[in-house]
Amino acid sequence: MSTDVVRDSPASAAGISRPRLFIVLAGLYLAQSIPSYLLVAAIPPIMREQGVSRTAIGLLSVLMLPLVLKFLWASWVDRLRPIARAHRAGWIAITQIGTVLAIGLLAFIEPTDTTAFLAIGMLIALLVSTQDIATDGYATRELAVKDRPFGNAIQGGAVAFGVVIGGTLSLVIYHHFGWRPMIWTVAALSVLPLAAAFAMREQDDPPARGARYRPSLRAFWARPEAREALLIALIYRSSEGLVKAMEGPYLVDRGVPLDILGYLSGGAAATAGLIGSGLAAVLMVRMGTGGVLTLLGGLRTLCFALFALHAFDLVHGWPALMGAAAFQTLIRYMEIVALYSLFMAVASKDQPGTDFTVLACAQLVVYLAGSSLAGIVADRIGYGFLFALSAALSLAAVLYVRMVGKRIYGPMQG
Numbered sequence: 001m002s003t004d005v006v007r008d009s010p011a012s013a014a015g016i017s018r019p020r021l022f023i024v025l026a027g028l029y030l031a032q033s034i035p036s037y038l039l040v041a042a043i044p045p046i047m048r049e050q051g052v053s054r055t056a057i058g059l060l061s062v063l064m065l066p067l068v069l070k071f072l073w074a075s076w077v078d079r080l081r082p083i084a085r086a087h088r089a090g091w092i093a094i095t096q097i098g099t100v101l102a103i104g105l106l107a108f109i110e111p112t113d114t115t116a117f118l119a120i121g122m123l124i125a126l127l128v129s130t131q132d133i134a135t136d137g138y139a140t141r142e143l144a145v146k147d148r149p150f151g152n153a154i155q156g157g158a159v160a161f162g163v164v165i166g167g168t169l170s171l172v173i174y175h176h177f178g179w180r181p182m183i184w185t186v187a188a189l190s191v192l193p194l195a196a197a198f199a200m201r202e203q204d205d206p207p208a209r210g211a212r213y214r215p216s217l218r219a220f221w222a223r224p225e226a227r228e229a230l231l232i233a234l235i236y237r238s239s240e241g242l243v244k245a246m247e248g249p250y251l252v253d254r255g256v257p258l259d260i261l262g263y264l265s266g267g268a269a270a271t272a273g274l275i276g277s278g279l280a281a282v283l284m285v286r287m288g289t290g291g292v293l294t295l296l297g298g299l300r301t302l303c304f305a306l307f308a309l310h311a312f313d314l315v316h317g318w319p320a321l322m323g324a325a326a327f328q329t330l331i332r333y334m335e336i337v338a339l340y341s342l343f344m345a346v347a348s349k350d351q352p353g354t355d356f357t358v359l360a361c362a363q364l365v366v367y368l369a370g371s372s373l374a375g376i377v378a379d380r381i382g383y384g385f386l387f388a389l390s391a392a393l394s395l396a397a398v399l400y401v402r403m404v405g406k407r408i409y410g411p412m413q414g
Contacts, residue, residue: 016201021142022154027196028092028135029155032128033162034193035099038186039063039121041167046111046174056114063121066129068365071217074357077133078215078350088353089200091134095127096197100190102127107183136360137353138202140344149284152340156277156333160270165189168270215351220358228404229346233362235400236293236339239393240332241370242386243304246378247325250311253383256318272326276333283334284341290401292338296331297398303328304391311384339363 016024044057083090102124109116143151166186174182220226283292303324309315340360347355378386 016142018144018147020199021147022150024196024199025135025139025143025151026154026158027193027199028131028138029158030161030165031092031096031099031190031193031196032132032135033159034166034186034190035103035124035128037162037166038103038170039124039166041163042170042174042182043111043117043121045171046179047114047117050110050112052112052114059114059118060121062118063125064368066122066125067132068361068368070129070133071354071358071361073130074133074354075215075217075351077130078137078353086200086202088134088138088202089197092131092138092200093194093197095131095134096190096194099124099127099131100187100194103183103187103190107180107187111179133353133357136356137351138200140347140352140356141349142202143344145345146285148341148344149281149337152337152344153277153281155340156280156337157274160273160277160333163270163273215354217354217358219348219351220355223346223348225346226348226355226358229342229359230362232342232401232404233339233359234366236297236335236397237363237367238370238397239304239390240300241367241372242374242377242390242393243307243328244332244367245371245374246383246386247307247328249375249378250307250383251318251321251325254310254318254321256322272330273333276330277337279330280334280337284338289338289342289345293335293342293401294398296335296338297394297401300328300331300335301391301394301398303331304387304394308384308387308391311382311387 039060040063044060047057048054077088077091081087081090082094086093102120105120106117109120111117139151139155170182170186173185280292280296283295287295306315306324307321310321315321340356343356343359344352346359374386377389381389
């Protein structure tokens, strides 16, 4: 194991207490979540209500590109200090102010103007993605080993609140007051997390490998434990996109009412985010990273197998299937806490934002790839074989993590 891995927290040197660090992280992750879910959860249905074509709405998926590609500029965020006495805090303050202003620009266009929305939305996505690099780098450096599960649980909870504020609340305001009041409200709410940026305390250590060291993707790839963690990131979530993309269509084809599906993807998902993130943190303390990833992977495999059995008509009735779908959502939030704790464990203290971002992007890419292929696979071989394939991939991922994982997270249990 490389000696430059982040093993302990420099928080005391930076002068920030543990409770304050948790509050700051909650504010920072909420700052990213609100505009993100405004773009992906609230505005697409508003556009559809205004008569925008499904084809045009489908183009909004390009706003995911910065999230997937942010590893390309992550090393610059680790390397450059935009404000003399504030490294990551400087990046976060600048990008959050830019995000608020960009959200405000949406008030000057109509929801039917897809070209203008794509331009502003891409700007917001770039700012939020860059802010995410700085926030993850800060969390990786400042969280003590024992606090990583709780820090990542805070992130999961912030995402759940982001769904409620950026998605649900925005739609409620739009329904009662219209487009511009909705935009101004979200912009105003996005100002509040700026307080977290000004409350940050950070102190960059001198480079461990000499003054000439520069954060880079090459430096990530040079470390064996980083490459092994990358394989885990790619393999562990390879099955999920296949199921998640076809979960809704399959339930509809099986006669599940749309209002029940709406609850499952909305309120239930937010509830699962809050409960699952906290539960995962507790389990991480008791079982460690490897134990939690193994447990969750096994439970996920059983859920996928139940989907397959139902699709083959070996299990009947949709209530049990709905239970499996809801439980799988809970598992997904929990495993993110465990995976992100693993990513923090292997991140170098010289470039925490770069290392964490590469791993986070990898698991997102494989998830999106599965989602993109799911419909094609289902059309070719049917729902049953799709879900069976997903269960087999999930089981293989568990076995792989069990086999090689201890070399990475074993010494990091702290």
